[in-house]
Amino acid sequence: MTDPVLAKPDERTLVRIRGLTTVLSGKTVFDALDLDIPRGKVTAIMGPSGTGKTTLLKHITGQMRGDAGQVWVDGFNVPRLSREQLFTLRERIGYLFQNSALLTDFDVFENVAFPLRQHTSLPEVLIRNIVLTKLQAVGLRGAASLLPTELSGGMARRVALARAIVFDPMLILYDEPFVGLDPIALHQVLKLIRTLNETLGITSVLVAHELEAIKQVADHVYLIANGKVVAQGNPKTIADDGSPWTRQFFGGESDGPVPFQYPADDYAQALGFKEGIA
Ligand SMILES: Nc1ncnc2c1ncn2[C@@H]1O[C@H](COP(=O)(O)OP(=O)(O)OP(=O)(O)O)[C@@H](O)[C@H]1O
Numbered sequence: 001m002t003d004p005v006l007a008k009p010d011e012r013t014l015v016r017i018r019g020l021t022t023v024l025s026g027k028t029v030f031d032a033l034d035l036d037i038p039r040g041k042v043t044a045i046m047g048p049s050g051t052g053k054t055t056l057l058k059h060i061t062g063q064m065r066g067d068a069g070q071v072w073v074d075g076f077n078v079p080r081l082s083r084e085q086l087f088t089l090r091e092r093i094g095y096l097f098q099n100s101a102l103l104t105d106f107d108v109f110e111n112v113a114f115p116l117r118q119h120t121s122l123p124e125v126l127i128r129n130i131v132l133t134k135l136q137a138v139g140l141r142g143a144a145s146l147l148p149t150e151l152s153g154g155m156a157r158r159v160a161l162a163r164a165i166v167f168d169p170m171l172i173l174y175d176e177p178f179v180g181l182d183p184i185a186l187h188q189v190l191k192l193i194r195t196l197n198e199t200l201g202i203t204s205v206l207v208a209h210e211l212e213a214i215k216q217v218a219d220h221v222y223l224i225a226n227g228k229v230v231a232q233g234n235p236k237t238i239a240d241d242g243s244p245w246t247r248q249f250f251g252g253e254s255d256g257p258v259p260f261q262y263p264a265d266d267y268a269q270a271l272g273f274k275e276g277i278a
Contacts, residue, residue, distance in 0.1 A: 005085070009075035014039045014171060014203045015060055020069035021227075022055065029055055030066060031227030037171075042197050042204040044214045044235060047224035048249065048258050053207040056224070057173045060205070061093055062086045074170060091119065094164030094202075098176035102148040102156055102163075108135070109144040112163045119167075134162040138192060154185020161192060165202070172196065174206045178213050190217050211239065211250060223249060225258055 010016065015037035022030040029052040037043050045053050058064040059071050062078045071078040076089050102111050112131045116122060122130075135141040138158040148156060157177060164172055174193065178186055194217055196202050208214055214221060215235045223231040223238070223245060230245040231238060239250035248256030268274050 003070065003077055003080065005077050005080045007072065007075045007077065010072075012038055014074055015205070016070070016072040017056075017059070018070045018072075020059065020066045020071060022052070022059070022064070022066040024055070028227050030069075032069065033224070033228055035222055035229055037203060037205055038220070039203050040197070040201050041219040042193065042206060042217055044206045044208060044218035044221040045224060046207075046209065046211070046214070046221055046249070051224050052227070053224065054175055057175060057205065057207060060171075060173065061090055061095075091167050092170045094167070094169035094172040096157070096160050096164045096172065096174045096177050098179045102151075102159060104148050106148075107144065108140065108146050108148075108151070108159050111148070111159055112166060115163060115166050130166060131162075134166055135159075137165070137196075138162045139188070152185065153180050154182065154188060157181065157185070157189055158192065161189075161196075165196065165200075168200070169202060171203045171205065174204065174208070176208055177206065178208055178210050186213060193217050211235065225249070230257070 013036045015035075017033060017035040020030045020033040021028070033056075045056060047053055055064060059066060060073060060078070062081060065079045073089060074092070076085065078086075078089070081089065103114065106114065109131055112134055113127050116127050116130060132141055132144070135144055138161050140155060140158055140162065143151070143155065143159075148159075151159065177189060177193070181189060190213060193204060193206070197204050206214070206218060218235045221232065221235040221238055222229050225245060231241060231243055233241060239246055244257050247253065248258060264270070266274070
């Protein structure tokens with residue numbers, strides 16, 4: 001029997017991933033991964049480079065499908081959705097990426113208005129009110145007429161955040177939102193993530209490497225490696241849980257459960273020191 005496309009949304013869990021297995025170019029990125037994202041909380045996803053954090057976000061939005069397993073978002077069985085159902089779901093998800101990806105020829109106002117103009121036929125007066133409300137929420141209503149080239153990195157990130165919340169999403173996915181921010185801008189972005197979470201009840205998923213920042217903003221952290229969740233817990237204490245995974249990842253050790261060497265054939269043989277070679 002195949003899984004249903006829709007189910008009654010779970011009251012406490014917005015995203016439920018079960019047995020997700022994904023192989024890309026012969027590499028097993030996820031190996032029966034299980035993970036829950038609770039509603040109304042900030043959940044951080046951490047892990048070594050190339051472990052599949054961005055790929056995981058793409059499974060949540062349906063941009064990628066696994067080879068096996070389930071990805072449920074608010075009662076939607078994501079891999080089984082039709083194109084139209086996926087669009088409906090994605091309209092309820094906001095994204096914030098590291099590079100902010102603002103449209104360089106448009107001013108701040110038009111950047112935030114862009115998704116509304118693309119996906120709705122709302123009257124101009126309503127678009128103006130929505131855009132100004134979102135810009136006010138990120139503290140940049142006064143910057144509405146600036147071009148992206150006139151913004152600092154932190155301001156650009158906040159404009160992108162205003163754009164990400166333009167449809168009042170239930171979920172925001174942040175991919176590396178702290179990269180390149182000075183301490184003031186970092187503090188502003190952290191505060192905004194927390195405020196959006198607390199005042200609007202938006203569920204947040206945050207992929208980042210900065211544990212100190214994550215301690216300030218996240219309720220729960222998952223550490224992913226080798227295709228699975230290898231540790232999870234409160235970000236303030238996870239580094240002290242004593243597991244070899246957290247010791248290597250948070251202690252910055254180059255070798256450990258995640259090997260320093262990329263898998264390769266026998267070294268001595270490759271150098272010709274064993275019989276049969278050279
Ligand atoms: N479309 C694709 N086709 C083939 N391989 C892919 C594809 N997308 C990602 N990968 C591979 O999947 C793995 C996970 O990539 P991903 O970008 O999700 O990692 P990440 O944890 O976000 O890394 P980083 O911390 O460096 O951003 C990598 O080995 C990557 O090369």
